[in-house]
Amino acid sequence: xxxxxxxxxxxxxxxxxxxxxxxxxxxxxxxxxxxxxxxxxxxxxxxxxxxxxxxxxxxxxxxxxxxxxxxxxxxxxxxxxxxxxxxxxxxxxxxxxxxxxxxxxxxxxxxxxxxxxx
Amino acid sequence: xxxxxxxxxxxxxxxxxxxxxxxxxxxxxxxxxxxxxxxxxxxxxxxxxxxxxxxxxxxxxxxxxxxxxxxxxxxxxxxxxxxxxxxxxxxxxxxxxxxxxxxxxxxxxxxxxxxxxxxxxxxxxxxxxxxxxxxxxxxxxxxxxxxxxxxxxxxxxxxxxxxxxxxxxxxxxxxxxxxxxxxxxxxxxxxxxxxxxxxxxxxxxxxxxxxxxxxxxxxxxxxxxxxxxxxx
Numbered sequence: 001x002x003x004x005x006x007x008x009x010x011x012x013x014x015x016x017x018x019x020x021x022x023x024x025x026x027x028x029x030x031x032x033x034x035x036x037x038x039x040x041x042x043x044x045x046x047x048x049x050x051x052x053x054x055x056x057x058x059x060x061x062x063x064x065x066x067x068x069x070x071x072x073x074x075x076x077x078x079x080x081x082x083x084x085x086x087x088x089x090x091x092x093x094x095x096x097x098x099x100x101x102x103x104x105x106x107x108x109x110x111x112x113x114x115x116x117x118x
Numbered sequence: 119x120x121x122x123x124x125x126x127x128x129x130x131x132x133x134x135x136x137x138x139x140x141x142x143x144x145x146x147x148x149x150x151x152x153x154x155x156x157x158x159x160x161x162x163x164x165x166x167x168x169x170x171x172x173x174x175x176x177x178x179x180x181x182x183x184x185x186x187x188x189x190x191x192x193x194x195x196x197x198x199x200x201x202x203x204x205x206x207x208x209x210x211x212x213x214x215x216x217x218x219x220x221x222x223x224x225x226x227x228x229x230x231x232x233x234x235x236x237x238x239x240x241x242x243x244x245x246x247x248x249x250x251x252x253x254x255x256x257x258x259x260x261x262x263x264x265x266x267x268x269x270x271x272x273x274x275x276x277x278x279x280x281x282x283x284x285x286x287x288x289x290x291x292x293x294x295x296x297x298x299x300x301x302x303x304x305x306x307x308x309x310x311x312x313x314x315x316x317x318x319x320x321x322x323x324x325x326x327x328x329x330x331x332x333x334x335x336x337x338x339x340x341x342x343x344x345x346x347x348x349x350x
Binding site: 005007008009010011012038041042045046047048049050053 | 148149150282285286289290292306309310311312313329330331333334337338339341342
């Protein structure tokens with residue numbers, strides 16, 4: 001199944017987000033080897049050059065590390081993974097609040113609603 | 119390193135009609151490139167010039183540093199936008215024909231793709247639907263071990279599931295030395311497979327850029343950009 005990619009943002013950024021998500025959610029566990037560029041490109045149904053670019057950019061963030069001879073690995077720094085997780089969760093929350101604010105809800109109403117649901 | 123394809127001030131006129139006007143373009147290896155443009159913008163003319171089926175009115179074209187000729191024809195695999203095989207042939211006969219013609223035709227690969235697409239090798243071309251014929255022609259082209267693949271409208275008549283398989287084949291055949299040039303109108307279907315796009319407008323080069331740059335600079339997909347630029 002090809003990865004879901006939307007139309008307006010650069011493809012490599014969407015792939016970065018997708019892989020980031022897979023690392024945080026544990027699909028690619030901490031310290032494990034990632035599939036090869038070719039396999040990932042095939043899975044995502046994107047061009048291998050684009051996948052290569054996404055992985056190189058992710059290396060800059062430290063979330064993945066490349067080892068010259070054995071491929072790319074997910075970082076074994078659990079602290080880094082949890083800080084990226086928090087970052088992403090914060091992003092989701094602010095999107096959520098933005099949406100509810102645009103419906104005309106106040107922060108208190110949102111808080112009430114959340115505690116009702118939980 | 120010599121670029122794979124170089125067009126220098128390439129112009130092609132058909133009588134009083136200018137199909138390509140002063141196009142200068144250099145394509146590198148290891149890319150999957152979309153050749154886009156509205157109808158009658160010069161896409162097929164450009165591809166035919168690259169394949170040596172037409173000669174330029176002025177300017178020149180170099181493939182691996184050679185003018186189109188026997189050396190370049192071995193290195194360029196061309197898929198025309200029309201049916202080009204004899205209708206009485208069976209699939210098997212077309213495969214043998216290609217094997218005799220091109221030293222770089224990989225017949226095992228062709229049979230492998232044929233079985234993936236569930237096409238019978240003893241079927242005659244005249245008995246085939248438009249889409250099936252297109253698939254056979256694409257198999258013939260992609261089974262050659264070439265440097266430059268020029269695919270003119272390869273997926274137009276093909277159903278969406280087979281289209282996915284064909285795009286998959288293109289991705290899996292990716293080799294860092296080879297480049298695939300695909301002319302198509304089905305931009306949204308193939309956009310995520312492309313590295314770069316060449317857009318031609320009324321015979322001139324309108325844009326040559328990477329898909330990610332276009333998305334980054336314009337905040338929209340290549341498909342949306344195309345619709346905006348060429349709105350009727």
